[in-house]
Amino acid sequence: MASHRRRSILCPNCRKLISTDESRCPYCGIVRPGSWWKNNVWTRAFLGTDQLIRTIIYANLGMYVISLLLNPLSTNFSLNPFSLLSPANRSLVLLGATGTIPIDHLHRWWTLVSANYLHGGILHILFNMVAFRQIAHLVLREYGAYRMIILYTLSGVAGFCVSYLAGVRLTIGASAAVCGLIGATLYYGKSRGGVYGQAIYRQIGGWALGLFLFGLLVPGVNNWGHGGGICAGAISGFLLGYQEKGRERLFHKILAGVCVVLTLLILGWAVVSSIYYGVLG
Numbered sequence: 001m002a003s004h005r006r007r008s009i010l011c012p013n014c015r016k017l018i019s020t021d022e023s024r025c026p027y028c029g030i031v032r033p034g035s036w037w038k039n040n041v042w043t044r045a046f047l048g049t050d051q052l053i054r055t056i057i058y059a060n061l062g063m064y065v066i067s068l069l070l071n072p073l074s075t076n077f078s079l080n081p082f083s084l085l086s087p088a089n090r091s092l093v094l095l096g097a098t099g100t101i102p103i104d105h106l107h108r109w110w111t112l113v114s115a116n117y118l119h120g121g122i123l124h125i126l127f128n129m130v131a132f133r134q135i136a137h138l139v140l141r142e143y144g145a146y147r148m149i150i151l152y153t154l155s156g157v158a159g160f161c162v163s164y165l166a167g168v169r170l171t172i173g174a175s176a177a178v179c180g181l182i183g184a185t186l187y188y189g190k191s192r193g194g195v196y197g198q199a200i201y202r203q204i205g206g207w208a209l210g211l212f213l214f215g216l217l218v219p220g221v222n223n224w225g226h227g228g229g230i231c232a233g234a235i236s237g238f239l240l241g242y243q244e245k246g247r248e249r250l251f252h253k254i255l256a257g258v259c260v261v262l263t264l265l266i267l268g269w270a271v272v273s274s275i276y277y278g279v280l281g
């Protein structure tokens with residue numbers, strides 16, 4: 001007698017081990033968790049724990065490399081570690097640096113998104129990506145992949161909106177978005193309470209304090225963007241909720257999809273237009 005062999009997968013929503021034959025996940029209730037479109041390589045690349053983190057890091061690294069290649073002769077190769085491998089300002093403006101100059105003079109509101117993926121030097125991107133990788137695992141676990149995409153995108157935009165209103169002329173970096181994740185985690189720790197919540201709140205609160213002191217001591221740091229990102233992350237964390245309050249819903253998935261599509265379109269336009277104007281220039 002032939003036996004029926006059941007295959008197992010990780011639920012694409014809650015990441016629990018289930019059978020592919022399940023019509024609904026017994027843990028989170030998602031419909032048809034074994035369907036192809038919820039488990040194909042592209043979906044996993046965005047929603048898998050390590051894959052999502054790597055995707056965001058690769059996007060930042062890719063934009064950094066492009067910014068160096070646009071004006072290779074103008075690239076700063078100084079021995080000063082803070083200016084090592086710094087892209088030319090023209091490259092950064094073409095690729096979507098934000099601030100009062102690009103928005104008021106060039107009417108490039110889309111730079112509020114693109115600036116989150118640009119960096120001014122090797123140490124700049126290194127610090128931001130290390131901080132992102134450390135905080136992102138916690139945010140993914142407590143909020144879920146869809147909500148983390150929303151938090152990262154909206155906090156970055158909000159942080160740069162605040163710095164624009166404060167009159168910052170030109171600014172870039174993923175730190176506003178990373179600060180949004182810090183703000184969401186601060187809210188989570190305070191809201192959850194208990195030993196675990198208090199430990200998270202104290203640990204991440206130490207990060208926030210260190211970031212504040214760093215901004216006071218080091219010139220050129222966009223403190224308005226950092227503060228705006230933290231506030232936006234905390235407010236978004238409250239509005240979106242976290243896993244213990246409720247699983248991710250269709251609204252979260254749609255909003256995360258909008259954030260991903262909008263980001264891809266803007267970054268694609270930034271690269272194509274910068275190459276076009278770079279060649280003409």
